[in-house]
Every structure is written in structure tokens, then in C-alpha cells.
Amino acid sequence: MVTLNDRISCHTPNQDGTTTQEYFINMGPQHPSTHGVLRLILKMDGETVNDIIPVLGYIHRGIEKKAEAVGYRQQVHLTDRLDYLCALMNNWAVSAAIEKALNLEVNDRIQTVRTIIAELQRIQSHQLWWGVFGMDLGAFTPFLYGFRDREKITEIFEKTMGARLTMNYFQPGGMMYDIHPDFVKDIKEFIKYFRPILKEYEDLFSGNIIVQERLKNVGIIDAQTALAYGATGPVLRASGMPLDLRKMQPYGAYSKVNFTVPVGTVGDSWDRYQVRIQEMYQSLLIIEQLIDNIPDGPHMTMKYAAKIKPPAGRYYTQMETARGIFGTFFVSDGNDRPYRMHFRTPNFNNLWSILKMAPGGRVADLVAILSSIDLVVPDMDR
Amino acid sequence: MGLINDNPENPFKEAIPGSPAFITSIDKVVNWARSNSLWPLTFGTSCCAIEVMMAAGAAHHDLARFGAEVARPSPRQADLLVIAGTIVKRMEPLLKTLYDQMAEPKYVIATGACAISGGPFIYDSYTTIRGAHEVIPVDVYVPGCPPRPEAFFYGLLTLQKMIIEGQTIAKPFERRKPVLSVLPPRIKLEQIRDELVKNLTARSVTDLNQNPKELGL
Numbered sequence: 193m194v195t196l197n198d199r200i201s202c203h204t205p206n207q208d209g210t211t212t213q214e215y216f217i218n219m220g221p222q223h224p225s226t227h228g229v230l231r232l233i234l235k236m237d238g239e240t241v242n243d244i245i246p247v248l249g250y251i252h253r254g255i256e257k258k259a260e261a262v263g264y265r266q267q268v269h270l271t272d273r274l275d276y277l278c279a280l281m282n283n284w285a286v287s288a289a290i291e292k293a294l295n296l297e298v299n300d301r302i303q304t305v306r307t308i309i310a311e312l313q314r315i316q317s318h319q320l321w322w323g324v325f326g327m328d329l330g331a332f333t334p335f336l337y338g339f340r341d342r343e344k345i346t347e348i349f350e351k352t353m354g355a356r357l358t359m360n361y362f363q364p365g366g367m368m369y370d371i372h373p374d375f376v377k378d379i380k381e382f383i384k385y386f387r388p389i390l391k392e393y394e395d396l397f398s399g400n401i402i403v404q405e406r407l408k409n410v411g412i413i414d415a416q417t418a419l420a421y422g423a424t425g426p427v428l429r430a431s432g433m434p435l436d437l438r439k440m441q442p443y444g445a446y447s448k449v450n451f452t453v454p455v456g457t458v459g460d461s462w463d464r465y466q467v468r469i470q471e472m473y474q475s476l477l478i479i480e481q482l483i484d485n486i487p488d489g490p491h492m493t494m495k496y497a498a499k500i501k502p503p504a505g506r507y508y509t510q511m512e513t514a515r516g517i518f519g520t521f522f523v524s525d526g527n528d529r530p531y532r533m534h535f536r537t538p539n540f541n542n543l544w545s546i547l548k549m550a551p552g553g554r555v556a557d558l559v560a561i562l563s564s565i566d567l568v569v570p571d572m573d574r
Numbered sequence: 575m576g577l578i579n580d581n582p583e584n585p586f587k588e589a590i591p592g593s594p595a596f597i598t599s600i601d602k603v604v605n606w607a608r609s610n611s612l613w614p615l616t617f618g619t620s621c622c623a624i625e626v627m628m629a630a631g632a633a634h635h636d637l638a639r640f641g642a643e644v645a646r647p648s649p650r651q652a653d654l655l656v657i658a659g660t661i662v663k664r665m666e667p668l669l670k671t672l673y674d675q676m677a678e679p680k681y682v683i684a685t686g687a688c689a690i691s692g693g694p695f696i697y698d699s700y701t702t703i704r705g706a707h708e709v710i711p712v713d714v715y716v717p718g719c720p721p722r723p724e725a726f727f728y729g730l731l732t733l734q735k736m737i738i739e740g741q742t743i744a745k746p747f748e749r750r751k752p753v754l755s756v757l758p759p760r761i762k763l764e765q766i767r768d769e770l771v772k773n774l775t776a777r778s779v780t781d782l783n784q785n786p787k788e789l790g791l
């Protein structure tokens with residue numbers, strides 16, 4: 193077994209018997225391309241990265257401990273702050289867990305609207321990723337394009353939910369408010385606007401030879417290793433494993449729609465890029481199939497202020513967010529507060545796949561790889 | 575305060591010779607220049623950073639209108655620290671270091687409930703620092719969770735106003751008391767936009783309401 197002590201020793205002999213002096217570089221926590229406050233200690237040999245030691249905790253807010261002190265209804269608000277780019281999907285996961293504990297069936301309207309909104313947010317999250325990915329590779333235009341289009345979805349959300357980033361919209365038992373009268377019209381307009389733009393994204397960025405050279409065959413991880421590391425979402429799917437909970441354990445309205453799960457073949461940064469771009473097309477498809485026939489019904493099946501007391505037991509629900517599987521596990525002792533709340537967050541597990549992707553590559557590739565995993569640091573540290 | 579500041583022997587703290595009228599007019603020019611060319615440090619720890627990014631980087635809101643779009647990743651080149659997000663105990667010494675590394679004169683805007691008081695994590699969290707002012711001095715607080723880009727701009731305009739009115743080169747490191755830049759209650763989005771336009775018009779040489787057709791565009 194390799195201990196941390198071995199990993200921080202500085203003299204790894206080369207294959208031909210000579211030794212070179214290795215050195216350490218500290219990357220982060222204040223670094224523009226770690227997307228927050230992630231710290232990586234790099235063991236370098238010249239320009240080559242030999243080992244990476246991630247150091248976490250710079251944004252550890254103690255959310256899981258805090259969750260034990262607040263009621264079930266308030267858990268939704270905490271999940272907003274985990275992976276804030278998939279805030280609504282996190283809301284949904286924790287609401288679904290509580291609904292499961294209460295044996296509560298929500299109606300078709302709620303399920304359909306939730307699905308539409310979740311897919312919109314998947315697009316929104318991928319837009320931001322695309323913009324930042326471009327910037328990490330040294331191109332500023334994608335950043336402007338991605339953020340311009342992200343604003344359009346933000347406006348749709350704002351109309352219905354009254355918030356731009358931390359929405360607290362999905363509640364146990366339904367949604368906080370009914371959808372805005374313009375909701376359907378706005379989304380249709382957005383789809384009409386965004387489909388050609390997505391094509392433009394590809395023309396602008398994917399076709400660029402520099403981008404391809406920097407992404408292809410860089411940061412390869414095979415499906416078995418990715419699974420062993422617990423990676424999910426586009427990171428895992430890029431290496432050819434079609435694990436997508438929307439298909440495998442359909443929840444919401446996913447069983448009613450047709451869509452494919454894009455998978456990669458090699459598992460390099462390019463595949464991860466392609467998987468996300470294709471996912472945006474698929475999300476548009478899903479929304480298109482649902483938007484025209486949102487069933488009627490109430491948007492809430494529970495009293496708003498009712499105290500929630502799930503029967504004692506352990507409950508787990510998982511969902512596919514834009515970054516992978518988000519799971520909520522809680523232990524109830526019959527009180528109005530959980531005895532223990534645990535979040536299985538996708539970013540924490542995805543992070544460790546860089547231990548396999550980056551060593552042996554150049555330090556410039558590390559930035560591209562980090563960006564292609566699409567990390568949200570507060571989700572890791574919680 | 576910064577490192578230089580705490581030193582009582584600091585030669586830069588001496589009064590500058592010259593008539594008060596002369597100094598005042600120089601102050602005006604210097605403060606005008608400083609307030610319109612803030613260089614923010616890209617520093618975001620959590621959720622608020624996204625909204626600040628939307629405000630600062632994206633074309634829709636566009637921080638460049640206020641001369642503050644040159645975001646620098648290195649604290650040595652920046653003079654505006656926007657604290658966007660929660661500060662936890664482990665981050666505290668690093669935030670202090672970042673602040674100390676920035677060049678004088680430096681300004682701090684704390685955006686979001688977390689940077690003001692600990693926000694949603696003020697109770698029952700064992701790691702969160704209850705407000706950035708416990709670590710470094712703050713000039714402007716912008717409330718919200720997260721604040722809208724308009725609210726952030728409002729805070730930035732407040733800071734610019736503070737800079738224009740506040741500093742004199744005779745007492746270079748004197749700071750004003752921190753202010754809370756709250757959007758007035760029941761204010762409409764259009765009103766904020768109007769005020770932004772008004773502010774911009776008052777200070778700019780370009781006519782913002784020009785007719786593009788007349789210019790042949």
C-alpha cells in the first residue's frame with residue numbers, strides 16, 4: 193500500500209535508473225481555474241505532473257451537521273447551497289426522499305413541471321460549464337456566449353420562482369408556487385432560440401483544431417476505474433458506461449419521454465466535452481416532448497406549514513443531476529428533525545478521478561482536465 | 575488595516591506640504607480616477623460567486639460600464655476585493671493573506687448574507703466565520719442571498735461614491751466607516767436601471783440615448 197508519506201517523498205527513480213529532483217507546487221485555493229477554493233498539491237518533474245494530492249475543506253460549512261438542527265422543510269434550503277448550479281435538482285432529490293418517507297404520491301402536473309425545470313437547469317449548468325471551459329483553455333468568447341444564454345434561462349426561472357440562483361422551489365409535496373402564465377411560452381421561445389445557438393457553439397469551439405489537440409487523448413480514464421472511484425455523470429458516461437438514472441430508474445416524467453443517453457468511447461477530455469454538448473440537445477428534446485401537455489392539477493399536495501414527521505427509519509433517494517448522482521440519505525427517529533442527514537454529492541466522487549487522469553500529463557493539461565470534470569467545490573466540501 | 579498602515583513610523587503618513595486648495599483639487603482628480611478604474615480580484619468561494627460572475631463577466635449586465643471589468647487572478651494587481659461567498663475557519667488566514675498582498679489603496683465589498691454575518695450558516699455551523707469583517711475591514715456590504723447583479727452594481731456605485739468623497743492624499747490610508755448598500759424597499763427593477771443610467775449619464779461624455787440611425791449604424 194502506498195502511504196501519503198511515500199507519495200510526498202521527492203525521489204522517484206526514472207526507468208533508466210537516473211533520478212531527477214521532483215518538486216512540489218501548490219495550486220489553489222485562490223486560483224482562477226480551480227473554480228472556487230479547491231487546493232491541489234502537485235508533485236512535478238519538470239513540466240510533468242507526477243502526483244496530485246487534493247486538499248479539501250476550504251469551504252466546509254458543516255451542512256450535514258446543520259441539517260440535524262433544522263426541520264425537514266428547511267432541508268430544501270440547505271441543498272440549494274450544495275451544488276448551486278443544480279440547485280433545483282438537489283431540491284427535487286431531498287423533496288423526493290421526504291415524500292418517499294411519508295408515502296406521499298405527487299400528481300402528474302408536479303412531476304412534469306419538475307422534469308421540465310430540471311432539464312432546463314441541466315442546460316443552464318452545461319452552458320456555464322461550456323463558458324468557463326472555454327476560458328480555462330484560453331478563449332474568452334465562449335464565456336460571453338455561455339453567460340448570455342444562461343441569463344435567458346435565469347429569467348425564465350426568475351419569473352416563476354422569484355429567485356435567480358438559490359430557488360427553494362421544489363418543496364416536499366409539490367412546488368412552492370404554481371408556474372408563471374408565461375412559463376410555457378417563454379420556454380418555447382427559448383428552445384427556438386437555443387437550438388441554432390447550440391450549433392453555433394459547436395462551430396465556434398468544437399471545430400477548433402487547438403481545442404481538439406488539447407482535449408483528445410488527454411486525461412483518459414476507463415470505465416472500470418471510473419466506476420471504482422465512484423465517478424458518475426458525464427465523467428463516467430464519457431468512458432462508455434451508459435449509467436444514467438433517468439433511464440435506469442426513471443423518476444419524474446422521464447419514463448414518458450424518448451431520449452438517448454450520450455456516451456463516449458475513450459474517456460478523454462474530448463469525450464466528456466462531447467457528452468455534455470449532446471446532453472444539451474437531449475434536454476431540449478425532453479422539454480419539447482413535455483412542454484405542450486402539462487397536465488392540470490394542484491401544484492401542492494400538502495399543507496404549506498405542516499410539520500413533517502416521517503416515521504422512524506432510513507431513507508435514500510438518488511437522482512441524476514448535471515454532474516452525476518446526487519443522493520440523499522437520512523435517518524429519522526420520528527421527530528420533526530432528522531437524526532442524521534447525509535448527502536452523496538457527485539463532485540466529491542468525481543474529483544478523485546483526476547488521480548488517474550492527470551499524472552503523466554503536463555500541468556497545462558491538468559487545467560483542461562479539471563475543467564472537463566466540471567467541479568463545484570462547495571458541493572465537495574459541503 | 576494593511577501592513578504599511580499599522581506602522582506609526584510610516585513616512586508616507588506625513589502631511590503633504592502645499593496649500594489646502596491645491597490638495598483638494600488634486601484629491602478630486604485622483605479620487606475620480608481611482609473610483610473609475612477599480613480592478614477586482616477574482617475571488618469567490620461559493621454560490622454568490624456565480625451571481626458576481628454574471629454581473630461582472632457576462633455581457634448582459636456588464637461591469638465594464640463602471641470601469642471595473644479588469645478582473646485579476648493575482649492579488650498583487652488588484653485593488654478591489656469582492657468577497658463572494660461563505661468564509662470558513664480554514665479559509666480565514668488565506669483571506670487575510672490575500673488582503674495583505676493587495677496594493678494600497680484597497681477596497682473591500684462583502685456580497686451576500688454569508689460575507690456579512692454568516693448567512694444561512696450563522697447558527698449550528700461549527701466552521702463558518704460570522705462575517706468577513708472579523709477577518710479584514712470591509713467598506714461596503716451588499717445584502718442578498720445571493721444579491722442580484724443590480725444590487726451588486728448598487729454596492730459598487732456606493733463604493734465609488736465613497737472613494738470620490740472619502741479619501742484625501744494628505745491622509746492616504748484613512749478609511750470611512752463601512753456602509754450597508756441596501757436597495758430601498760419595494761424598488762422596481764426599472765427604477766434601478768433608470769438610476770444606473772442616470773449615474774452613467776452624469777459621469778460620462780457619451781450620450782447614452784443617442785439614436786443609432788443618426789450615427790449611420
Ligand code: SF4
Pocket residue numbers: 273358620621622623658659660685686687688689693694718719720
Ligand atoms: S449568501 Fe447565500 S448565495 Fe451567497 S454564499 Fe451565502 S449561502 Fe450562498
